[in-house]
Amino acid sequence: MREIESFTDLLPCSTEVVQVLGELRDVPHVWPEEDASVACAVPRRQAEFATTRECARRALERLGYLPRAIPVGAHREPGWPPGAVGSLTHGAGLCAAAVALKSACRSVGIDVEYNKALPADTLEFVAGAAERSALALLGASEPLIAWDRLLFSAKEAIFKAWFPITGTWLDFTECTVRIDAPRGRFRGVLHPEGDTHWEFGIMSIEGRWGLMGSRLLTAVVVPHDEAHRR
Ligand SMILES: CC(C)(COP(=O)(O)OP(=O)(O)OC[C@H]1O[C@@H](n2cnc3c(N)ncnc32)[C@H](O)[C@@H]1OP(=O)(O)O)[C@@H](O)C(=O)NCCC(=O)NCCS
Structure with a gap:
């Protein structure tokens, strides 16, 4: 943890x-x-x-x-x-x-949430099928973390870093987040409609997460050299 x-x-x-x-x-x-x-x-x-x-x-x-x-x-x-x-x-x-x-750096994004499962029916709007499968595996191995909430928080942090650079909306389905549980990290691969990520040279946004008491904290930084990373 x-x-x-x-x-x-x-x-x-x-x-x-x-x-x-x-x-x-x-x-x-x-x-x-x-x-x-x-x-x-x-x-x-x-x-x-x-x-x-x-x-x-x-x-x-x-x-x-x-x-x-x-x-x-x-x-x-x-x-x-x-x-x-x-x-x-x-x-x-x-x-x-x-x-x-x-x-x-180009941008920063932070988010805090209670370590509590998302309300029923919310996950389908926040996560794709592959993300939901990964969350199920994480839940089986570490049930004390509300992994669905963590995914949600990671996406909100990503959005807060994305918007100031692009000035464009990013839907929850336009970014696929993979959580690296042991390392306390995550990576959001961007695939926005209109391919705005190419225009701004942001293919993915990486971040870190942690548990602070009853809260989940997520934070991302978009570095200046992001255009070179795939
Ligand atoms: C904008 C959003 C992320 C804010 O989250 P929230 O649940 O209201 O709560 P938080 O307290 O964590 O964050 C609020 C702060 O986010 C910041 N924020 C709001 N809109 C923002 C934007 N377009 N760009 C950057 N930061 C923004 C503001 O500073 C706001 O605080 P304030 O209203 O007091 O100034 C959320 O309301 C939202 O619209 N989400 C949908 C977009 C999204 O997350 N997509 C996921 C893409 S993978």
Whole structure:
């Protein structure tokens, strides 16, 4: 089992991670440029949004950026300052931000989920037949991990790294993920409609996963040399 303490354990040292675990107290203010997207949201959503963005500001400060708003893009993507890439996640009692300089990598994606099986009937939308067979084998060998949830999380992390590069949607069926259980890794092979992956030189996205208490954490990095990998 891959027990970890933080997203830091899943990402290269060029990536700065700030995370807040547990009940959200002393919730920071949302910046005016960010406010519109959560002004009407329920209090929990507002608290997670504000906390996660504060995590991002603190992580960016470690890269040398002054505190700044992180606006919400037209497709919900976070607006990173020039020269930075990053990713946000909140849920399962965890708010986290991972950022890096654009010179270090093309993109980052992180996701957190409870280590709990997906609701019935969800898996067929998330995984193809080959992926479902692999999940069944993994479940037989290591029943304490909700492998279907891990696959889902890996695909969400992949999407969060994919979108900022391509600006295009990626359906769950347009990426086939293979989980390497012993090494705590996974690899998503991309096959989007329209073959956008060729245009952007991203054939696959690799990542790492771990179990942090009752949570599954996934993280991916798209390196600059991805165009050369097949
Ligand atoms: C975008 C998505 C991945 C976000 O996941 P989520 O379950 O809402 O939960 P998380 O808390 O982990 O992530 C939320 C954060 O993702 C980030 N995010 C949302 N849309 C994004 C996008 N288009 N690009 C990059 N990051 C995005 C945001 O920062 C968001 O936080 P915020 O709304 O507070 O700013 C999910 O809602 C979704 O649309 N999934 C379908 C696409 C997909 O995953 N395809 C799989 C391809 S293999």
